[in-house]
Amino acid sequence: MADAPTAGSDEGTVDAFLEGGTSLRHAPGPYFGAYGGRWMPESLIAALDELEDTFEKAKADPEFIAQIADLNKNYSGRPSLLTEAKRFAEHAGGVRIFLKREDLNHTGSHKINNVLGQALLAKRMGKTRVIAETGAGQHGVASATAAALLGLECVVYMGAEDCRRQALNVARMELLGATVIPVTNGSQTLKDAINEALRDWVANVGNTHYLLGTAAGAHPFPALVRYFHEVIGEEARAQILEQAGRLPDAVCACIGGGSNAIGIFHGFLDDPSVKIYGFEAGGDGVETGRHAATITLGRPGVLHGARSYLMQDDDGQTIESHSISAGLDYPGVGPEHSYLADIGRVSYEPITDSEAMEAFKLLCRTEGIIPAIESSHALAGAIKVGQRLAAEAGTAGASDKIVVVNLSGRGDKDVATAAEWFDLLDKDSAEAVIGKEGEQL
Amino acid sequence: MTTADITSKSAIAIDKARAEGRAALIGYLPAGYPSVEETIAAGIALARNGADLIEVGIPYSDPVMDGPVIQAATTEALAKGFSVRQVFDVVAGITSQTDAAVLVMTYWNPVVRMGVDEFSRRLAEAGGAGLITPDLIPDEAAEWMDASEKYGLDRVFLVAPSSTPERMRRTVDASRGFVYAVSIMGVTGARSSVSSAAEDVVAAAKAAGAERVCVGLGVSTAEQVAEIAAYADGVIVGSALVAAVRDGGVDAVAQLTKDLCTGLTRK
Numbered sequence: 281m282a283d284a285p286t287a288g289s290d291e292g293t294v295d296a297f298l299e300g301g302t303s304l305r306h307a308p309g310p311y312f313g314a315y316g317g318r319w320m321p322e323s324l325i326a327a328l329d330e331l332e333d334t335f336e337k338a339k340a341d342p343e344f345i346a347q348i349a350d351l352n353k354n355y356s357g358r359p360s361l362l363t364e365a366k367r368f369a370e371h372a373g374g375v376r377i378f379l380k381r382e383d384l385n386h387t388g389s390h391k392i393n394n395v396l397g398q399a400l401l402a403k404r405m406g407k408t409r410v411i412a413e414t415g416a417g418q419h420g421v422a423s424a425t426a427a428a429l430l431g432l433e434c435v436v437y438m439g440a441e442d443c444r445r446q447a448l449n450v451a452r453m454e455l456l457g458a459t460v461i462p463v464t465n466g467s468q469t470l471k472d473a474i475n476e477a478l479r480d481w482v483a484n485v486g487n488t489h490y491l492l493g494t495a496a497g498a499h500p501f502p503a504l505v506r507y508f509h510e511v512i513g514e515e516a517r518a519q520i521l522e523q524a525g526r527l528p529d530a531v532c533a534c535i536g537g538g539s540n541a542i543g544i545f546h547g548f549l550d551d552p553s554v555k556i557y558g559f560e561a562g563g564d565g566v567e568t569g570r571h572a573a574t575i576t577l578g579r580p581g582v583l584h585g586a587r588s589y590l591m592q593d594d595d596g597q598t599i600e601s602h603s604i605s606a607g608l609d610y611p612g613v614g615p616e617h618s619y620l621a622d623i624g625r626v627s628y629e630p631i632t633d634s635e636a637m638e639a640f641k642l643l644c645r646t647e648g649i650i651p652a653i654e655s656s657h658a659l660a661g662a663i664k665v666g667q668r669l670a671a672e673a674g675t676a677g678a679s680d681k682i683v684v685v686n687l688s689g690r691g692d693k694d695v696a697t698a699a700e701w702f703d704l705l706d707k708d709s710a711e712a713v714i715g716k717e718g719e720q721l
Numbered sequence: 722m723t724t725a726d727i728t729s730k731s732a733i734a735i736d737k738a739r740a741e742g743r744a745a746l747i748g749y750l751p752a753g754y755p756s757v758e759e760t761i762a763a764g765i766a767l768a769r770n771g772a773d774l775i776e777v778g779i780p781y782s783d784p785v786m787d788g789p790v791i792q793a794a795t796t797e798a799l800a801k802g803f804s805v806r807q808v809f810d811v812v813a814g815i816t817s818q819t820d821a822a823v824l825v826m827t828y829w830n831p832v833v834r835m836g837v838d839e840f841s842r843r844l845a846e847a848g849g850a851g852l853i854t855p856d857l858i859p860d861e862a863a864e865w866m867d868a869s870e871k872y873g874l875d876r877v878f879l880v881a882p883s884s885t886p887e888r889m890r891r892t893v894d895a896s897r898g899f900v901y902a903v904s905i906m907g908v909t910g911a912r913s914s915v916s917s918a919a920e921d922v923v924a925a926a927k928a929a930g931a932e933r934v935c936v937g938l939g940v941s942t943a944e945q946v947a948e949i950a951a952y953a954d955g956v957i958v959g960s961a962l963v964a965a966v967r968d969g970g971v972d973a974v975a976q977l978t979k980d981l982c983t984g985l986t987r988k
Contacts, residue, residue, distance in 0.1 A: 317861050319829055321786050323881035323906055325858060325888060465792065471783065478785040483907040485883065581830045582856075583783060595805040596834030598782040 304549040310499030315615035319582040362519035367646035373670025375681035389689030391422035397508035399426035402489035415470035416607035417449025419493030424458035434458040441468040467600040494537025495614035498585030513547025534657040536608035540688035559661035561603035562630030572601035573630040604633040652689035730850035731898030734822040744950035745773040749959035753803030761814035768819035771982035779827040788910030816848030826853040841868035851875025859895035882918040899933035912939035946984030
């Protein structure tokens with residue numbers, strides 16, 4: 281089993297997806313078909329070049345590979361488990377469902393994979409300060425963690441609305457020594473936090489690395505962030521082969537910017553028998569306009585450094601996204617996902633808040649695992665995929681079908697939101713006040 | 722600079738100032754702030770009080786290169802319902818009343834959305850000189866290179882203190898009209914002093930072959946204008962003018978423009 285992101289190490293064992301032997305697994309950027317690139321101010325191009333150069337050299341440096349492998353194993357707790365969810369699967373047409381347990385990583389989500397890698401790159405570049413944006417707070421917490429571990433100053437930009445929704449994560453970041461700056465511009469969510477982080481980066485690029493948290497942004501970020509998450513897919517593929525004796529029929533992940541998804545997809549992109557699904561945040565329902573289903577309903581445009589699908593109006597102004605999940609509440613998406621959608625390799629579908637919360641509750645009750653609300657979108661999607669597979673295979677054949685779901689994070693951070701959703705809180709309790717009135721801890 | 726056969730409105734305006742022994746003044750105004758009519762009136766006031774070129778900014782939802790003053794203005798314009806096509810009304814409104822070269826400064830996505838060719842056609846039709854593109858680098862500008870040739874528009878790309886000599890050359894080669902030298906690593910907004918990096922950026926751009934280099938970011942007073950006029954072909958003022966619009970309307974813009982002009986003559 282791979283315990284390091286050893287890109288390319290198992291190319292001989294998988295079939296190339298495209299005719300002619302072109303692999304989809306290691307697209308280097310800057311372009312993914314018509315997407316990607318560098319739609320960025322000139323002021324930042326030198327820093328992007330420096331990052332690209334440092335990254336390319338690090339990938340070829342056995343010492344760097346060993347550092348990542350050591351941190352993944354002895355700090356994050358990798359490899360993360362692949363757990364069969366038998367009772368949950370009864371609600372998905374009776375297919376077999378396996379959960380890739382990124383929720384068990386240190387800091388509670390896949391985000392740690394990327395931040396450790398990027399923080400090491402920051403050190404290699406001689407930078408002493410990292411800045412990050414965060415939606416749910418998972419990437420902010422992970423960034424603060426990596427910064428504490430490696431002795432870097434850390435500043436996290438977080439939308440003021442998200443600070444309210446994720447007050448405990450703000451406290452966690454501060455406990456870890458980071459400075460959290462609430463962003464009050466625009467929609468006060470993830471996209472505005474990215475804008476503010478970019479403004480900081482332009483002004484402080486000499487000593488500062490922008491530790492971007494998702495597989496989006498200007499080149500080399502999409503390929504670089506994917507690289508550090510490839511370990512998810514490589515582990516998952518080896519684990520399912522070991523535990524089930526064959527490749528899955530389908531792989532499911534949730535998509536905001538798309539970093540956990542591209543990480544697990546990476547392992548299976550060149551396996552033509554594996555159907556791949558990305559589940560976007562459908563919010564109140566795509567017909568309501570209040571959603572974050574970027575690929576499903578967006579149009580290509582440029583935002584935050586890359587050309588990709590984008591939620592925008594007829595004037596090219598970014599439309600504010602809506603989702604119960606702060607981590608998916610983003611009107612853009614990583615450029616590699618736009619490409620994979622266009623060529624038909626990955627199917628992207630929306631999951632509403634209600635569907636996600638039902639799946640959240642179901643996993644709690646059937647498996648004793650509280651998932652992140654982000655990951656609950658993938659779980660809800662897996663139920664649909666499982667039911668479709670079962671319908672095709674018939675009752676007798678359903679139990680031979682296998683679905684792997686990336687459980688990208690744990691739901692401890694979401695307990696207040698979930699308790700409010702399911703009306704579990706006494707209305708006078710402190711938690712209810714936090715949930716409803718936005719009081720920060 | 723490429724294609725000598727296309728007449729550059731920006732170059733003509735800068736060369737006219739140069740012939741008068743001074744630097745050119747370039748003033749920025751966000752379209753639709755506080756209204757389309759007032760932007761036109763402020764633009765006319767800018768030109769009549771001494772600005773040689775005018776930058777009309779398109780309010781955008783994600784202005785990553787802008788500081789708080791311009792963000793507040795463009796957010797307000799969008800909240801009042803500004804639509805991108807109104808920028809052509811502003812350009813036409815100013816060019817029909819003055820001789821100033823009028824450029825549009827815009828983040829790239831609104832142009833992509835309308836279509837680069839369509840946007841360029843309408844800008845040329847409105848009498849616009851060209852585009853200043855803060856988040857478009859020549860590397861990604863193939864479509865804009867074609868459209869700007871087709872419609873005879875200036876391409877003003879930015880160079881920064883962080884630009885390598887190689888990128889400096891590439892950007893200068895791709896530009897027409899002038900090159901926009903960012904004075905400081907940062908976003909728009911008044912600063913108490915002009916960074917010493919600005920003079921180096923201008924020298925590097927000239928060394929890379931630029932005929933006209935104008936300096937912007939952080940310039941708000943006649944003293945700063947004078948400092949930059951000593952070595953640059955033009956001085957760009959943004960946030961200070963936006964604050965003038967905000968606090969005193971068209972009259973304040975006229976007064977500030979007159980004041981800024983006192984710094985233009987080279988000593």
